[in-house]
Amino acid sequence: MILKHFAFCCGIGMLFFSCGNSEEKTFPKRENISESVYASGLIRARYQYQAFANANGIVQEIFVQEGDTVNIGTPILSIYNESARLNRESAELNRAYADRQANQTRLQDLEMSIAYSRSKYQNDSVLLERQKRLREQGIGTAVDLEQRQLAFDNSKTGYEASKLRYIDLKREIEYNERSAAKNLSISRALESDLVLKSEVGGRVYALLKEKGEMVNAQTPLAVLGSDREFILEMQVDEYDIVKIQRGQKILVSMDSYRGEVFEAIITKINPLMDERSKSFTVEGVFIKEPPVLYPNLTLEANIVIQTKEDALILPRSFILNEKNVITADKDTVAVQLGLRDYQKAEIITGIDEKTEVIKPGK
Incomplete structure (x- = not known):
């Protein structure tokens, strides 16, 4: 039995030795x-990008759904902002008030003033020349001549001043008209910022805000990019x-x-x-x-x-x-x-x- 046990152990040992020496x-x-x-x-x-609106307000309406295809300029959503609307209406009123046609009466009034000043200037010029000829003939006094000269000078000054006032008024009206038009354009541009539009032709991959949520200029509103x-x-x-x-x-x-x-x-x-x-x-x-x-x-x-x-x-x-x-x-x-x-x-x-x-x- 001892020999059999010894042989069994040796066999097991040789098996482990053989396995331990297997090499790849x-x-x-x-x-x-x-x-x-x-x-x-x-x-x-x-062209994937996050879309922002350059405005503060509340999401008023969403025009597309996630997955929709869009073109450049397609409206994505609109934002409600009361102050932007009021500013635009105020700018429209100012533009109408500053319109050149609305100020024609002021220009016509000055044109009439210029015409009167020119007539008076021409008349006083004729009277001055006549007084000079009379004085050369010994008729009239030096005081009469001085009064005619003073009247001529005053009418000439009045005529030149009326022309300058007309030029200034015309320049003022043109400036006010251009300024009001610019302000109206700015107000309309700011109001147009309340409508977020696609900058690419492609697909709306995500809408990040829902109707009624408050947003600002730092809030991403949508993710868009090419669909092809x-x-x-x-x-x-x-x-x-x-x-x-x-x-x-x-x-x-x-x-x-x-x-x-x-x-x-x-x-x-x-x-x-x-x-x-x-x-x-x-x-x-x-x-x-x-x-x-x-x-x-x-x-x-x-x-x-x-x-x-x-x-x-x-x-x-x-x-x-x-x-x-x-x-x-x-x-x-x-x-x-x-x-x-x-x-x-x-x-x-x-x-x-x-x-x-x-x-x-x-």
């Missing part, structure tokens, strides 16, 4: 490999941004299309880094868009930096410290790596396709 091995293979940079982000509608064109908005780490260039290929996966990969290209690199996330915003467009897209769908992307065909490839789990491999003979061999992704790496020097390597232990 592989050979390098020739494959294509791409180096890529990982990025995460969202789908955005092109979408862009990829991705965040790239600052350590990888120097590798990114416009025109590079992107492989995109989305939770909405599980198991599918879509191709896109880089179209824009925003040069300012976000200090909080230490990342840059990179934009791209699909080469062929998925059939259905919505703003704010999440995505994961691999931006392809470079690709190499028929490269000698080894899984990265078989590479020790990114510089060595262990051969089947237990030798540690230094290797030079080339392109690499998250699972495999290119072997440039150190081993070949006939070299069997062992997966390093953890």
Whole structure:
């Protein structure tokens, strides 16, 4: 019994020893490999923006529903503001009061005054010349001549003054008319701000306020954007941004299309880094868009930096410290790596396709 027990234990020991010595091995293979940079982000509608109204008040009426298509200038909602309406009505009254036609009587009164002053000036001029001729003939006194000269001077001054008053009044009426028209335009513009209109042709993706709610100039009221064109908005780490260039290929996966990969290209690199996330915003467009897209769908992307065909490839789990491999003979061999992704790496020097390597232990 003791011998049987000893043999059983030895058998169990040999089994554990054999299992403990099992090693995962592989050979390098020739494959294509791409180096890529990982990025995460969202789908955005092109020209997507939050709409604000440059006015304070209460949402009076909503003209569209979420999902509706709109054109540039389509009314989205209106805001009620009593003071804006009263200001516009006051400006209309001022404009009517300052109208040139409404002030024609004042101009006509001065025109009549000018005509009278001109007639008096001409008459006094004739009388002065006559008094001068009489004086030359010894008729009349020096006082009579002085009175005629004084009357002439006064009528001349009155005539010139009436012309100046007419010019001033005309300029005043023109100024008041233009000023009232400008004020009316401003009042109408402010009142038109009470109607929020679409700045793009596309779709209403969200209405952020309901009828009866109070809003101000800092309150976003709606989200609008293109209903046909979408862009990829991705965040790239600052350590990888120097590798990114416009025109590079992107492989995109989305939770909405599980198991599918879509191709896109880089179209824009925003040069300012976000200090909080230490990342840059990179934009791209699909080469062929998925059939259905919505703003704010999440995505994961691999931006392809470079690709190499028929490269000698080894899984990265078989590479020790990114510089060595262990051969089947237990030798540690230094290797030079080339392109690499998250699972495999290119072997440039150190081993070949006939070299069997062992997966390093953890």
